[in-house]
Amino acid sequence: MHIAVDALLVYGQFSGVQHAILHQLRGLLGLEHGHDLTVVALEDVPIEEHLGATSRSYAVLRAPVRSGERLRRIWWQQMSLPAVLKRAGVDLLYSPGYLTSLRWRGPSVAFVHDTIALSHPHLCTFSNALNYRLLLPPAARHATLVATPSHASARDVAHYCRVAPERIRVAPLGVRMPPRFTEDEQEVLLARYGITRPFLLAVSTIEPKKNFDGLIRWFTAWKEQGIPHRLVIIGKWGWGCGPVRAALAESPYQEDIHLPGYVPQSELPPIMAAADLLLMPSRYEGFGLPALEAMAAGAPVVVSNEGALPEVVNGAGLILPLRNERWEAEIPELLDRPERLAAMHRAGQAWAAAHTWERTAERLLEVFEEAVRIT
Numbered sequence: 001m002h003i004a005v006d007a008l009l010v011y012g013q014f015s016g017v018q019h020a021i022l023h024q025l026r027g028l029l030g031l032e033h034g035h036d037l038t039v040v041a042l043e044d045v046p047i048e049e050h051l052g053a054t055s056r057s058y059a060v061l062r063a064p065v066r067s068g069e070r071l072r073r074i075w076w077q078q079m080s081l082p083a084v085l086k087r088a089g090v091d092l093l094y095s096p097g098y099l100t101s102l103r104w105r106g107p108s109v110a111f112v113h114d115t116i117a118l119s120h121p122h123l124c125t126f127s128n129a130l131n132y133r134l135l136l137p138p139a140a141r142h143a144t145l146v147a148t149p150s151h152a153s154a155r156d157v158a159h160y161c162r163v164a165p166e167r168i169r170v171a172p173l174g175v176r177m178p179p180r181f182t183e184d185e186q187e188v189l190l191a192r193y194g195i196t197r198p199f200l201l202a203v204s205t206i207e208p209k210k211n212f213d214g215l216i217r218w219f220t221a222w223k224e225q226g227i228p229h230r231l232v233i234i235g236k237w238g239w240g241c242g243p244v245r246a247a248l249a250e251s252p253y254q255e256d257i258h259l260p261g262y263v264p265q266s267e268l269p270p271i272m273a274a275a276d277l278l279l280m281p282s283r284y285e286g287f288g289l290p291a292l293e294a295m296a297a298g299a300p301v302v303v304s305n306e307g308a309l310p311e312v313v314n315g316a317g318l319i320l321p322l323r324n325e326r327w328e329a330e331i332p333e334l335l336d337r338p339e340r341l342a343a344m345h346r347a348g349q350a351w352a353a354a355h356t357w358e359r360t361a362e363r364l365l366e367v368f369e370e371a372v373r374i375t
Helices: 016-030 047-051 070-087 126-142 151-160 183-192 212-224 242-250 265-274 289-297 309-316 324-335 338-353 357-374
Strands: 002-006 036-042 059-063 092-095 108-111 145-148 168-170 199-203 230-234 257-261 277-280 301-304 318-320
Touching (some): 002 070, 016 036, 016 047, 016 289, 036 047, 108 126, 108 357, 151 168, 168 357, 199 212, 199 265, 212 324, 230 265, 265 289, 277 289, 277 324, 289 301, 289 338, 301 309, 309 338, 318 324
Parallel strands (some): 002 036, 002 092, 036 059, 108 145, 145 168, 199 230, 199 277, 230 257, 277 301, 301 318
16 A cells, blocks of 8 residues: 655644654654555655654655745645645555645545644634634545544544544554663753753643643742742743733742743653653643653653543543642642652653554554555
């Protein structure tokens, strides 16, 4: 079977979805199977460099579109890509970035990470909400099968995209267990980004769904209860950051809140391992990859009970509802219980180790083969 993977969303500074696409590709290229793979990429994106060395060869199909040309990318994906794939002899189109081409007539699998544009449009930019509200439901219904990273997202796709549940397959995202690093290497990284111990950590693009404004307000309550920690929020500034900037300006503990900006994924594990807690109080997540990555690095994890986060951390992390009194009271109490933190560390690493990108790729191959059989 000749599989084409639409990697047109891979460009710029990577977010969680882009990291997931690359990890899925690396997983597929690392498996023993008899299929041919072609990667569809933007013309100015060095996709070969992003993927690195792979055990299998693959072809690259360049779209005549550059990074940042969003409308041209969408138009080319919807209107021109099918004919290009047909000429290349592609048997199945895999779209790991939500949208598949409505003009493609062969077997297809669309990976829908979440339905935030449909279920929580106020947590999206207007352009994202408009784009996905127009294209996601018909694209999901057009695909032979839809894959999702979680059961929560599967339920949302069935409800908001009106896709029959029997056409949805769950393929959880994975994690790469970090390589060993020395204490000296860890301290060099912490110093590079101006991070001092002890600290609490959050990692994600700064945008409304991450609830970092609430996190900053809770941090004030924690400091008033006497915790010695700093709060470190790693991630690039996204959209809708007014509430976060306002919370920072209002905080009496501004000097203890550090935002070092974007950090490459390869440098995150040592920083995560140094944190006393990884906090993810999101208002919605289709999966929540930073939580799994933090558990792999050995950080105890606390998440909200929204979206897929409870199933992502399972019993290995602390799950709290988004009520101020719970977060304000339970975090200082947890920090004062080293035996519980140690148990969370052990449980988190064991849980993460069972969720590899190889397993994700194996599951995706099963879905691809099923899509071809039923077409």
